[in-house]
Amino acid sequence: MIHTVLSIFLALWLAALALPLGANAATVITGIVRTQSGQPLAGLALLEKGEIHNNRWDRGTLVDTAGRFRIELGEGGQYGLHVYSSGYIYKPNAVRVETGKTLEVEVVLVPEPTRANDPVIKRVEFGSSETGKGKVMIVKMEVSDPNGILGPQVLAFNAATGRAFAMAPPRWVRSLKSNYPDGVYQLDADISQSPSDPRDWHFVVADHKCNTTDILSFPHKPQPPRVIH
Amino acid sequence: MVRFIALVVIVLASAGGASAGAPAGGLAELVAEGERWWKSSPDPQDPVACSTCDPAETRGWAASFPKYRPLPPPEDRVMTLLQANAEAVQRHYRLPDAERPALAITAYLTSHGAGTPISPGIVAGQPVFEGRLRALAESVARGERLYARWCRSCHDAGAVTPAALLFPAAGNGQVESLERFLGRHRPELPRLGSDGQPSTDVIAFLMSRLAGRPVSVAPFSVAP
Numbered sequence: 001m002i003h004t005v006l007s008i009f010l011a012l013w014l015a016a017l018a019l020p021l022g023a024n025a026a027t028v029i030t031g032i033v034r035t036q037s038g039q040p041l042a043g044l045a046l047l048e049k050g051e052i053h054n055n056r057w058d059r060g061t062l063v064d065t066a067g068r069f070r071i072e073l074g075e076g077g078q079y080g081l082h083v084y085s086s087g088y089i090y091k092p093n094a095v096r097v098e099t100g101k102t103l104e105v106e107v108v109l110v111p112e113p114t115r116a117n118d119p120v121i122k123r124v125e126f127g128s129s130e131t132g133k134g135k136v137m138i139v140k141m142e143v144s145d146p147n148g149i150l151g152p153q154v155l156a157f158n159a160a161t162g163r164a165f166a167m168a169p170p171r172w173v174r175s176l177k178s179n180y181p182d183g184v185y186q187l188d189a190d191i192s193q194s195p196s197d198p199r200d201w202h203f204v205v206a207d208h209k210c211n212t213t214d215i216l217s218f219p220h221k222p223q224p225p226r227v228i229h
Numbered sequence: 230m231v232r233f234i235a236l237v238v239i240v241l242a243s244a245g246g247a248s249a250g251a252p253a254g255g256l257a258e259l260v261a262e263g264e265r266w267w268k269s270s271p272d273p274q275d276p277v278a279c280s281t282c283d284p285a286e287t288r289g290w291a292a293s294f295p296k297y298r299p300l301p302p303p304e305d306r307v308m309t310l311l312q313a314n315a316e317a318v319q320r321h322y323r324l325p326d327a328e329r330p331a332l333a334i335t336a337y338l339t340s341h342g343a344g345t346p347i348s349p350g351i352v353a354g355q356p357v358f359e360g361r362l363r364a365l366a367e368s369v370a371r372g373e374r375l376y377a378r379w380c381r382s383c384h385d386a387g388a389v390t391p392a393a394l395l396f397p398a399a400g401n402g403q404v405e406s407l408e409r410f411l412g413r414h415r416p417e418l419p420r421l422g423s424d425g426q427p428s429t430d431v432i433a434f435l436m437s438r439l440a441g442r443p444v445s446v447a448p449f450s451v452a453p
Contacts, residue, residue: 052299053300053305
């Protein structure tokens, strides 16, 4: 008798817990990144909100060494999922995630056959400044491309906030399809609410032909890229 | 039926006389050439080829065109398979004249997708995006208006539509794209680039009427 009452009580309690959870379920993109032979790859997963290649960067996350990532979203809809791993050609995927649901994706990356055509991150510098709107962290990154075909994907990612940014080019560019200039790209990140630590920042650059730099993480000292065999 | 056969004859005769079409050798050789373009880059210093990034299933691609291509704005638009291939070849292989390799890759992908049901804007197993379908529907509507203005007085849409499946069309040692055929037939219809939208729209209109029919590269396998 006691067991029956306890079981009923437990079932009702679980049902009560489950209802609000279901009503407020998170909207999530999760996935696994691997090589063609199935080996997991660590890296970055960054999202554009809306149609892919619109350059409206939104959330992102680090991909762990088991190749797994999880990004919690404010709302469902269409996103451009870009996955990067050092030594591999980045992979763009248009995805749709329903509000309150989890979308699972599998991303397979192929290695860059040569690194001779990759963009190059030469240096990264952090500074700060007071503006009328508050305190900002100024991130500067010098970038070049051996073929002069840089695109808008000169990207910075703050792992502490989960936000991804396209850095501003050194001069005006006509359209997203234009070849972007070599030079110093800049990001002014609002840190008036909370300070930002350079250790949280990660950078990656891809050109119009999808040639991709290694992911540059703290201490942000660029190393010669390797071809992965 | 008679009008359709007449159109097929016109198409094949025109293809034979097209000086700028793919040179002698016919469709089979063009398909083989397209496979080579697909699988290897012409630049040994930059060996990334189409198949490097897209090694997976491509069988449904030809059937899904015309469709909205999400290129970085303002280049995003509805494209035919040939136009999408030309854009990709130009960008990735950096060739001064993209039309020939684009035509060859189009023939290869069309051959690879033979038999799959035509489904403009939709690739089996991939998500469907309303905005992209809306853009395609607008292209189809524009194409219908253009067809009414330029084509309908001579060609009934019901009779002429299946001829779109004959392309790339081979005849007299020449292979020609539908885009080039339309451009020669109606000079108001440029075939490639951002100014090729009117021809895209007409093709989108024609292909919308063929949804569900199988992709084909063998001209006479098409049921009239």
